[in-house]
Amino acid sequence: MSNHDPNQEPDVEKLIKAICWKLDIENHSDELEKNELEKKWHDFQGSSDYQDTIEKIIKKIAGICAEIGQEFSEIKFEISSNKKSSEVAKLVETLVDFFIKKNQNCSQLTEKIKTAINEVFKNKSPQLPPLSEPNQTEFIRDSEVLSPTENVPLSTKNLSNDNINTSVNATSITPSINEAKTVGSANSPTPEATLLEHSTEGKIAQPESTSTPITPPWEYHRVPDEPKPHDEFYSQKSDQSPEGLKLIGARVRGKMHKHQGTNCDDWFKFDTVGKWTIIAVSDGAGSKKFSRIGAKISCEAAVKSLKEFLESFSLCETAKTDLENDFDRDSEWLFKGDKAKELQKSLYTALSKAYQRVEEEANRLKNYSSYNKREEKKELDIKDLSATLLLAIHTKIQVKNSTSYDFVLTCQVGDGMLAAISHKYTLKLLGKPDIGEHGGQTDFLTSAGKLEDYNLVQKTFPFIGNLKALMIMTDGVSDDYFPNDPGMLKLYGDLILNRVIKIRNVDAKEREQELQKTSLKTQNDVINNQKNFQDEVERILAPNSDEPKKVSIRSIAKYAERLGKDIKEVLTSRDLLNAGILEHQMCQECEPMEPHEKLKIWLDSYYRRGSFDDRTLVVLYREED
Amino acid sequence: MSSRRLPVYLVLDCSGSMCGEPIEAVNQGIKALVAELQSEPYAIETAYLSVITFESTAQQVFPLTELMKFQPPVLSAGGTTSLGDALKLLTQCFDKEVKKASDTQKGDWKPLVFLMTDGMPTDTWEKAADELKQKKPANIIACAAGSGADEYTLKKLTEIVVKLDNLQPDTLKQFFKWVSQSIKQSSQSVAQVMANNQPINLPPPPQGITIIP
Numbered sequence: 001m002s003n004h005d006p007n008q009e010p011d012v013e014k015l016i017k018a019i020c021w022k023l024d025i026e027n028h029s030d031e032l033e034k035n036e037l038e039k040k041w042h043d044f045q046g047s048s049d050y051q052d053t054i055e056k057i058i059k060k061i062a063g064i065c066a067e068i069g070q071e072f073s074e075i076k077f078e079i080s081s082n083k084k085s086s087e088v089a090k091l092v093e094t095l096v097d098f099f100i101k102k103n104q105n106c107s108q109l110t111e112k113i114k115t116a117i118n119e120v121f122k123n124k125s126p127q128l129p130p131l132s133e134p135n136q137t138e139f140i141r142d143s144e145v146l147s148p149t150e151n152v153p154l155s156t157k158n159l160s161n162d163n164i165n166t167s168v169n170a171t172s173i174t175p176s177i178n179e180a181k182t183v184g185s186a187n188s189p190t191p192e193a194t195l196l197e198h199s200t201e202g203k204i205a206q207p208e209s210t211s212t213p214i215t216p217p218w219e220y221h222r223v224p225d226e227p228k229p230h231d232e233f234y235s236q237k238s239d240q241s242p243e244g245l246k247l248i249g250a251r252v253r254g255k256m257h258k259h260q261g262t263n264c265d266d267w268f269k270f271d272t273v274g275k276w277t278i279i280a281v282s283d284g285a286g287s288k289k290f291s292r293i294g295a296k297i298s299c300e301a302a303v304k305s306l307k308e309f310l311e312s313f314s315l316c317e318t319a320k321t322d323l324e325n326d327f328d329r330d331s332e333w334l335f336k337g338d339k340a341k342e343l344q345k346s347l348y349t350a351l352s353k354a355y356q357r358v359e360e361e362a363n364r365l366k367n368y369s370s371y372n373k374r375e376e377k378k379e380l381d382i383k384d385l386s387a388t389l390l391l392a393i394h395t396k397i398q399v400k401n402s403t404s405y406d407f408v409l410t411c412q413v414g415d416g417m418l419a420a421i422s423h424k425y426t427l428k429l430l431g432k433p434d435i436g437e438h439g440g441q442t443d444f445l446t447s448a449g450k451l452e453d454y455n456l457v458q459k460t461f462p463f464i465g466n467l468k469a470l471m472i473m474t475d476g477v478s479d480d481y482f483p484n485d486p487g488m489l490k491l492y493g494d495l496i497l498n499r500v501i502k503i504r505n506v507d508a509k510e511r512e513q514e515l516q517k518t519s520l521k522t523q524n525d526v527i528n529n530q531k532n533f534q535d536e537v538e539r540i541l542a543p544n545s546d547e548p549k550k551v552s553i554r555s556i557a558k559y560a561e562r563l564g565k566d567i568k569e570v571l572t573s574r575d576l577l578n579a580g581i582l583e584h585q586m587c588q589e590c591e592p593m594e595p596h597e598k599l600k601i602w603l604d605s606y607y608r609r610g611s612f613d614d615r616t617l618v619v620l621y622r623e624e625d
Numbered sequence: 626m627s628s629r630r631l632p633v634y635l636v637l638d639c640s641g642s643m644c645g646e647p648i649e650a651v652n653q654g655i656k657a658l659v660a661e662l663q664s665e666p667y668a669i670e671t672a673y674l675s676v677i678t679f680e681s682t683a684q685q686v687f688p689l690t691e692l693m694k695f696q697p698p699v700l701s702a703g704g705t706t707s708l709g710d711a712l713k714l715l716t717q718c719f720d721k722e723v724k725k726a727s728d729t730q731k732g733d734w735k736p737l738v739f740l741m742t743d744g745m746p747t748d749t750w751e752k753a754a755d756e757l758k759q760k761k762p763a764n765i766i767a768c769a770a771g772s773g774a775d776e777y778t779l780k781k782l783t784e785i786v787v788k789l790d791n792l793q794p795d796t797l798k799q800f801f802k803w804v805s806q807s808i809k810q811s812s813q814s815v816a817q818v819m820a821n822n823q824p825i826n827l828p829p830p831p832q833g834i835t836i837i838p
Contacts, residue, residue, distance in 0.1 A: 216666035256813070259666065287814070479629075483729045610628035610670045 012121055014040055019057070020114055053120060060116035220540065221261030223253070228293055230264040235600035240272040241620065242396045245467075247277060248596035249618035252604040254476055256286075256612035265387075266474050266616040267295035269303050276310040277394040278303050279618050283416060283474040285386035285444055286613075293365070294358050294385030301357035302391055305350040313346070315339065315397050320405050320464060323397070327462040334457055347391055347411040348456050358385050386444040388414025390431065390472055394620060406467040411460045414444050417478035419488040423466040423622075425571050427489050430461040433475070468492075469501070469621035476613035477603070486567065493556030493571050494606070495619070498586055500598045504624040506578050514575035519564035526562075526579050533558035533580070539605050541589060551587045551605040554580065631671045631734045631812050632689055632723050634763070635804075636711055638742035639678045642773060643702035643792075647743065650794040654801030656697045661805040667812035668692055671734070675718065679711035680704030689722040708742060709750030712757060712782070719762050734815040736763035737825075739804050740782070743792060744773040754782040764825045766807070768800065769837075776837045786837040787830060796833045803830055 018040035044050055223229050230251075238247035253264040265284030270277065280299040284291025315323065318339070326337025335341055359382050366380040390412040398404040408430065410418045415433035422428070463470075469492055481487030495501045512523060520526050533555050538548040559580045560570045570576045585591050586601055593601070603615045637651060655676070662668040675689040681704035687695065719736065726732030757765065758781065767779035770789040779786045789796050806828045814826060830836055 216669040217664060218666045256667075260813075479731065482731050608628065610630070612667070612670075 056120045218255050219259045224261050235596040237596040246623050247620045248599050250600035250603050251616040254612050254614040263292050264614045265292045266614040267299050268616050268618050269299040271303050273307045273311050275395045278306045279392045281390045281472045283388045288384050288386050290384050291387050294387040297357050297361050298354040298389045301354040302350040305353040309346040319399050324464050343409050390416050408463040415475040417484050418472045420463040420470050421468045421492050423468050432459050472618045474616040476615035477617050480608040480611050490557055497554040497556050498602050500602050506575050511575045511579045529562050537605050553606045629731050630673045632673050632736040634675050634738045636677045636740040639702045640680045640706040641703050642744050647792040648702040650797035654797050658801045658805040659697050665809050671812050679707050683710035683714040705747040706744050707748040708746035709748040709753050712753035738763045738765040741768040742774050743770040788835045790833045799831045
């Protein structure tokens with residue numbers, strides 16, 4: 001195997017042996033030897049030049065493939081910028097497989113690979129620049145000849161989310177590694193890594209509760225050309241929100257739909273009539289192909305219905321205590337007062353109307369072949385437009401000789417959440433999602449019995465008081481802030497910290513004074529600790545762009561942790577909030593943006609492990625000047 | 626921060642009849658399965674694996690661990706076929722390791738179990754199997770490998786039963802490949818909101834593996 005180079009330490013030889021064994025090129029059946037090799041491998045994984053060395057090994061193996069010939073075009077190489085040993089192993093396995101099929105001598109190939117690995121280690125000297133290896137240019141040329149399969153158009157151009165990980169085929173290996181280097185090096189390690197003391201994957205001794213730094217190879221495919229597509233991103237602000245309140249909403253496609261190249265299934269709509277604000281949010285069932293149409297139609301129909309009713313309904317001049325009494329519940333959980341009953345009914349009517357419209361639309365669309373499931377020879381029916389629906393109505397009530405107050409009434413079918421934060425930063429959840437025992441189960445507008453009164457009364461909640469913010473969202477967001485109490489406070493805090501919602505400035509002296517009482521004593525300490533409560537991701541910000549931009553997302557939970565305070569303490573202190581914000585902008589492009597656009601960017605960029613769903617968030621909030 | 630996990634249990638027969646090539650192929654199969662899953666973004670973010678083996682007794686050789694930290698165990702064969710023990714252990718693992726939805730935590734996705742046996746059970750197992758079939762705490766896919774195993778026995782455990790023609794390395798390799806595709810598919814579809822109790826979708830099995838209707 002290895003040449004007996006007197007300059008090579010026996011240690012390196014052992015390492016080479018370990019690598020060959022790990023890649024299944026060599027077999028060692030001796031238990032003791034296996035343990036030794038395993039240990040050697042772990043040490044290698046943890047070493048500082050692991051990444052570099054593995055990359056070189058991959059390049060060499062790819063070079064060997066190029067030498068072998070054109071029939072190799074059917075084999076797809078997948079490499080992430082982590083260059084994990086598992087990927088190398090897979091490559092080798094694919095090669096070996098291929099050769100067994102071709103009846104060529106397998107051992108010849110493994111010998112070649114062993115030699116290549118040896119070469120990598122021999123050439124490994126700190127002064128050697130990484131790209132000057134002799135077979136570099138030859139490799140590029142050969143692999144161009146190999147021309148990859150056509151259906152991987154998104155190699156280097158559409159970069160995947162979170163961190164740069166591109167699924168590439170043989171042609172673009174070298175360019176993409178370079179690209180990953182230049183773009184990826186601007187990245188800090190994956191978001192979760194900030195919680196860890198060390199961030200290499202080889203160290204298995206990490207406690208279970210901290211997450212592994214992972215950079216899964218998420219792909220990015222544009223919104224497909226299907227009937228009634230939804231835009232990639234969408235955000236909106238209301239021009240007519242009630243005095244002193246701002247109303248914004250945003251909807252983004254989740255990682256899953258981006259990876260699969262399918263449409264966003266969420267929708268939201270808001271409108272105002274007189275002193276009323278009406279908000280509807282809907283999430284189409286993931287397993288139903290045209291549920292996005294159901295989502296859109298439900299929102300539109302519900303808002304229309306409520307608009308018609310509220311046009312001539314007023315709560316003007318109702319004293320706060322009177323209204324509170326009205327919304328007292330009796331033994332059957334029904335509201336006592338007449339006004340309450342009327343308003344409640346209007347919400348239920350809106351839900352029925354939404355259901356009716358969805359049914360009508362399903363009946364209309366089944367006549368168009370593009371909507372029918374040709375393969376299963378099944379006609380479109382209402383279940384194919386299944387979606388959840390969350391509704392909220394708001395008004396500001398001004399009573400003579402008294403201060404004004406806010407009134408909100410909500411209702412929902414399915415999952416997602418509605419929440420109100422009072423001016424005292426108390427959280428009131430205004431929703432009760434339908435959930436099953438295991439994740440992912442919920443009910444829809446179209447599920448049996450959902451629209452019966454006895455079901456709906458359980459899902460109807462009033463808020464009477466002074467509102468700081470009302471937030472309505474699909475489960476793509478509410479799941480990421482679970483448990484929702486106090487998760488929704490964290491959500492609000494994150495919107496402030498990332499400057500989606502503005503707060504009043506305070507001067508430096510006040511900030512310093514408050515900071516003295518925390519674990520981070522000064523403003524400078526906060527600045528030095530930034531990386532501990534800030535994650536950086538690469539995002540494609542404009543729907544038709546290919547160029548990802550750097551976006552930094554701050555987390556109130558992590559900030560509060562650094563300060564040694566709990567989240568509510570931080571939220572109620574303008575000084576601490578300001579200290580955490582300072583000059584922070586999510587991205588350079590964000591500075592001139594309006595709140596709803598910033599909401600959209602934030603929604604698309606914040607990271608949660610296992611969060612693949614579409615995200616929709618509507619916020620009605622009081623802004624401080 | 627909690628995230629929903631997809632727990633996957635591999636319950637593997639390591640009785641004497643698996644000695645030699647079959648157990649070697651199983652070891653290779655698990656390695657390949659892990660490697661395959663580690664390149665799939667959904668699986669990376671949600672899949673957690675565990676391996677339970679059974680011969681004269683049952684043991685959990687690897688606790689439920691996240692995919693990127695999972696190390697394929699090296700299994701050896703010898704002993705009888707205590708399927709009953711395995712099922713009891715499996716139920717214990719569910720209770721101990723699988724998170725149920727509550728006010729304070731998001732529940733795990735419904736677990737996936739791939740159980741493979743090459744012979745007839747040698748202990749009392751019917752009661753445990755019946756309970757699992759009734760209560761359905763997981764989606765169980767049972768595999769009768771080779772002529773020594775009886776697929777109808779396994780039907781008492783679950784509706785989803787497949788049969789492997791034989792215990793040849795290639796057949797076992799195909800089986801593990803199919804298992805990894807099933808896990809991939811499940812990890813993709815769990816992210817979608819599904820109506821309660823929808824049956825799971827499995828990819829079509831390759832040559833040498835038949836789904837028992």
